[in-house]
Amino acid sequence: xxxxxPIFGFNAAREDIVRSVVSRVVLSAKDPLxxxxxxxxHETKRLEASxxxxxxxxxxxxxxxxxxxxxxxxxxxxxxxxxxxVEHMGWDVAGNFDPRVFKVSSKLLPPVVTSLLAPxxxxxxxxxxxxxxxxxxxxxxxxxxxxxxxxxELSRHGTAVYVPTHLSNMDSIVFGYALERAGLxxxxxxxxxxxxxxxxxxxxxxxxxAYRVDRRIRHNLYKDVLxxxxxxxxxxxxxxxxxxxxxxxxxxxxxxxxxxxxxxxxIEAYARTLIANRERRVYFVPATINYLITLEAETLIAxxxxxxxxxxxxxxxxxxxRLGRVTSFMRKMFDMQGAVVIRFGKPIDPFGNVxxxxxxxxxxxxxxxxxxxxxxxxxxxxxxxxxxxxxxxxELGDEICKAYLRETVVLETHVVAAASFExxxxxxxxxxLFTVLRQRDVVxxxxxxxxxxxxxxxDRLVELADRGEIVVGGFLRTASGGDIVERALRxxxxxxxxxxxxxxxxxxxIADTNLLFYYQNRLAAHGMAWDVIAPPGMAPARPPVxxxxxxxxxxxxxxx
Amino acid sequence: xxxxxxxxVGVVGGGPWGRALATAARRTGAEVVLHSRRDQADSDPxxxxxxxxxxxxxxxxxxxxxxxxxxxxxxxxxxxxxxxxHLVVHGVRxxxxxxxxxxxxxxxxxxxxxxxxxxxxxxxxxxxxxxxxSAMVIGSRFPEVLTAVTRAFQxxxxxxxxxxxLRGLEWASALVGCLSIGVGYAEEAGAGPGLLxxxxxxxxxxxARLMAAAGCEERTMFGLGGYGDLLASIALEDRPEVxxxxxxxxxxxxxxxxxxxxxxxxxIPLIPRIVRFADERRVEANTFRTLSExxxxxxxxxxxxxxxxxxx
Numbered sequence: 001x002x003x004x005x006p007i008f009g010f011n012a013a014r015e016d017i018v019r020s021v022v023s024r025v026v027l028s029a030k031d032p033l034x035x036x037x038x039x040x041x042h043e044t045k046r047l048e049a050s051x052x053x054x055x056x057x058x059x060x061x062x063x064x065x066x067x068x069x070x071x072x073x074x075x076x077x078x079x080x081x082x083x084x085x086v087e088h089m090g091w092d093v094a095g096n097f098d099p100r101v102f103k104v105s106s107k108l109l110p111p112v113v114t115s116l117l118a119p120x121x122x123x124x125x126x127x128x129x130x131x132x133x134x135x136x137x138x139x140x141x142x143x144x145x146x147x148x149x150x151x152x153e154l155s156r157h158g159t160a161v162y163v164p165t166h167l168s169n170m171d172s173i174v175f176g177y178a179l180e181r182a183g184l185x186x187x188x189x190x191x192x193x194x195x196x197x198x199x200x201x202x203x204x205x206x207x208x209x210a211y212r213v214d215r216r217i218r219h220n221l222y223k224d225v226l227x228x229x230x231x232x233x234x235x236x237x238x239x240x241x242x243x244x245x246x247x248x249x250x251x252x253x254x255x256x257x258x259x260x261x262x263x264x265x266x267i268e269a270y271a272r273t274l275i276a277n278r279e280r281r282v283y284f285v286p287a288t289i290n291y292l293i294t295l296e297a298e299t300l301i302a303x304x305x306x307x308x309x310x311x312x313x314x315x316x317x318x319x320x321x322r323l324g325r326v327t328s329f330m331r332k333m334f335d336m337q338g339a340v341v342i343r344f345g346k347p348i349d350p351f352g353n354v355x356x357x358x359x360x361x362x363x364x365x366x367x368x369x370x371x372x373x374x375x376x377x378x379x380x381x382x383x384x385x386x387x388x389x390x391x392x393x394x395e396l397g398d399e400i401c402k403a404y405l406r407e408t409v410v411l412e413t414h415v416v417a418a419a420s421f422e423x424x425x426x427x428x429x430x431x432x433l434f435t436v437l438r439q440r441d442v443v444x445x446x447x448x449x450x451x452x453x454x455x456x457x458x459d460r461l462v463e464l465a466d467r468g469e470i471v472v473g474g475f476l477r478t479a480s481g482g483d484i485v486e487r488a489l490r491x492x493x494x495x496x497x498x499x500x501x502x503x504x505x506x507x508x509x510i511a512d513t514n515l516l517f518y519y520q521n522r523l524a525a526h527g528m529a530w531d532v533i534a535p536p537g538m539a540p541a542r543p544p545v546x547x548x549x550x551x552x553x554x555x556x557x558x559x560x
Numbered sequence: 561x562x563x564x565x566x567x568x569v570g571v572v573g574g575g576p577w578g579r580a581l582a583t584a585a586r587r588t589g590a591e592v593v594l595h596s597r598r599d600q601a602d603s604d605p606x607x608x609x610x611x612x613x614x615x616x617x618x619x620x621x622x623x624x625x626x627x628x629x630x631x632x633x634x635x636x637x638x639x640x641x642x643x644x645x646h647l648v649v650h651g652v653r654x655x656x657x658x659x660x661x662x663x664x665x666x667x668x669x670x671x672x673x674x675x676x677x678x679x680x681x682x683x684x685x686x687x688x689x690x691x692x693x694s695a696m697v698i699g700s701r702f703p704e705v706l707t708a709v710t711r712a713f714q715x716x717x718x719x720x721x722x723x724x725x726l727r728g729l730e731w732a733s734a735l736v737g738c739l740s741i742g743v744g745y746a747e748e749a750g751a752g753p754g755l756l757x758x759x760x761x762x763x764x765x766x767x768a769r770l771m772a773a774a775g776c777e778e779r780t781m782f783g784l785g786g787y788g789d790l791l792a793s794i795a796l797e798d799r800p801e802v803x804x805x806x807x808x809x810x811x812x813x814x815x816x817x818x819x820x821x822x823x824x825x826x827x828i829p830l831i832p833r834i835v836r837f838a839d840e841r842r843v844e845a846n847t848f849r850t851l852s853e854x855x856x857x858x859x860x861x862x863x864x865x866x867x868x869x870x871x872x
């Protein structure tokens with residue numbers, strides 16, 4: 001039924017798509033000399049700084065040659081050169097989509113990995129799906145929540161842009177699985193090129209409809225190619241998946257500031273369908289991907305804590321590239337109910353209005369609005385206006401960040417980490433973050449005390465959840481403090497290399513303070529954990545005000 | 561029979577400010593429709609006055625000029641007739657006291673319009689009515705809003721400046737409202753030109769820091785929409801905030817001082833709220849703290865000393 005989604009015809013249409021991208025980018029280049037110079041400059045700089053293999057050596061020589069000869073070229077020659085470069089980039093970006101692999105992998109992927117199969121064996125097996133075990137066993141480990149029925153209907157009336165939070169390289173695979181589980185058509189997405197070279201993940205990347213984004217390439221021509229590619233896909237009705245956080249959250253926190261570039265292509269794509277007289281509406285679906293434990297937590301938090309500026313933009317050697325770690329992560333997932341929760345939020349149009357299941361837009365007072373009215377000018381004509389669209393997208397980004405907070409699903413590890421971390425802070429009250437983090441294996445909390453803290457925090461979170469400001473799942477809602485702590489201990493144990501919390505006769509020892517920091521950060525933007533991870537220029541989140549008298553109202557400093 | 565042209569500017573608010581804006585737009589040759597709750601004949605026969613929001617919504621550019629206390633209900637009613645094509649600009653001074661929401665936040669909540677802007681700057685209603693030269697600021701992130709407002713209002717007697725810091729302009733206007741009370745107070749309490757200039761400069765600096773903490777650009781406070789607007793208070797004896805400040809300096813109790821100001825002074829509840837915001841964000845706010853104490857009945861000379869004390 002959903003095989004009629006355009007992605008299933010992608011391979012046939014690919015050439016056509018790349019051609020549109022190339023012609024659009026080349027035509028819009030006003031000054032080929034400037035574009036080529038910019039590209040040559042950035043590429044030369046990048047390749048000179050990189051560890052050069054023979055391949056890069058050759059590339060570097062070509063760029064240097066181009067830079068030297070640009071001045072002598074005539075305009076026609078420059079345009080030709082530009083066209084050939086853009087075409088090369090276009091094909092490099094264009095992905096693949098193998099419907100067979102899609103069907104097999106989205107249903108069977110996790111058991112395959114848990115069976116410790118090397119990627120090569122996987123390729124062989126994928127050709128013969130019957131030899132794989134069915135994966136319904138995963139159904140209660142991975143929970144998919146949100147207005148799924150509505151989204152299913154909606155996917156028939158418009159083009160979806162899924163915009164989930166981003167924690168792990170597992171996200172795209174897990175999200176693809178969630179779409180399948182929800183009965184939603186697959187989505188294409190731009191995955192970092194390093195994932196294509198990741199020995200464990202590359203197979204899926206190549207065949208699940210991902211296109212390649214090489215984040216090392218910084219020049220504008222390449223960015224134009226990427227944006228145009230994304231725009232053309234949306235125009236043609238390909239449902240898309242963007243991680244608007246840009247990179248995986250290093251701190252473990254929920255994104256509070258987004259990269260808007262790719263998201264901005266949605267309005268242009270929509271306006272183009274209007275201009276072509278075949279309106280196809282675009283809608284955004286904010287979503288959160290919530291892990292009991294994160295595959296790359298150790299690497300990511302270490303990177304976050306690395307001295308300012310020394311953090312790495314692209315990490316290629318983290319846990320997701322080590323089959324052993326991926327395998328033990330998968331085992332953990334199989335072992336725990338609800339280890340991953342994907343939660344879809346309410347769909348909105350690119351202008352921040354809510355949409356119903358027929359893709360009709362409604363403003364905040366519930367009045368129906370015609371989305372095309374936002375892209376029309378004085379004379380009622382549809383126009384392409386990047387400055388206008390950038391502003392709409394900026395406001396959309398704010399809406400999506402608000403949705404992230406509302407749709408964050410609190411899991412046991414977050415609560416226990418936040419409660420333990422609060423104990424750590426109390427142990428060194430005047431301490432800055434690094435002083436607090438240095439207290440490894442120093443603080444031991446009696447089990448009952450920790451359980452009590454956990455319950456107190458849980459009760460507040462439930463209150464917040466009842467106001468619609470966060471989500472607290474069933475187990476966490478009703479379990480005893482002791483059970484919550486137990487479950488968090490079980491989740492940590494056996495995956496993270498060293499113990500996070502250690503069970504001792506006199507209580508729970510706070511061992512890996514970095515990881516506890518990482519997991520508590522999930523609640524920081526809500527003001528429910530210590531917030532030292534607010535993005536630059538943004539005030540730290542303040543604890544919400546609770547109705548109960550126990551709340552710290554005294555600190556509000558009201559007027560006498 | 562002459563058919564009325566489709567209006568190019570709709571103005572909502574039949575008070576002095578709304579009428580002044582309508583007059584200024586008429587001066588540029590714009591076809592203006594004015595929404596007024598009182599269906600009174602206007603001295604200007606060319607001005608189309610209506611009680612029907614649908615009539616105003618026929619214009620693509622809609623300017624809101626109502627007191628902030630009724631802004632939400634007006635916007636909600638008007639919102640039934642607006643769509644994504646409208647450019648909605650407001651000239652309402654003030655911030656919501658609960659969440660420090662701006663009026664453009666209200667527009668976003670109550671209407672489907674998204675291409676929004678705000679008016680600010682030192683221009684006075686009287687100047688607009690009489691056509692005396694003055695300057696106005698339009699803040700919007702949408703270039704087409706800046707263009708439309710400039711086209712609708714700029715004339716030889718009114719210069720329109722644009723900024724894309726919409727939020728900053730809204731904050732600056734609101735904070736200037738608060739600081740104007742201080743200007744009136746200091747003048748009445750006997751501050752000379754040098755002291756007054758020092759008080760104003762330091763207060764502007766403080767306001768800019770508060771704005772930065774609120775996510776605005778500091779320089780907006782230093783520009784026409786902040787500093788410029790505040791300087792106008794020195795000469796504006798009848799600005800309600802100034803009247804109120806002067807009355808307080810004469811030890812007139814707050815409720816009587818409010819009555820003397822005649823118009824509603826939005827700054828009164830806002831000042832203590834700004835002090836709380838400053839505490840939360842750990843921004844030094846000596847001036848606002850002092851203003852807050854003045855409103856609470858502090859003693860004049862001691863207050864003046866306090867205003868000029870503080871660090872650095």
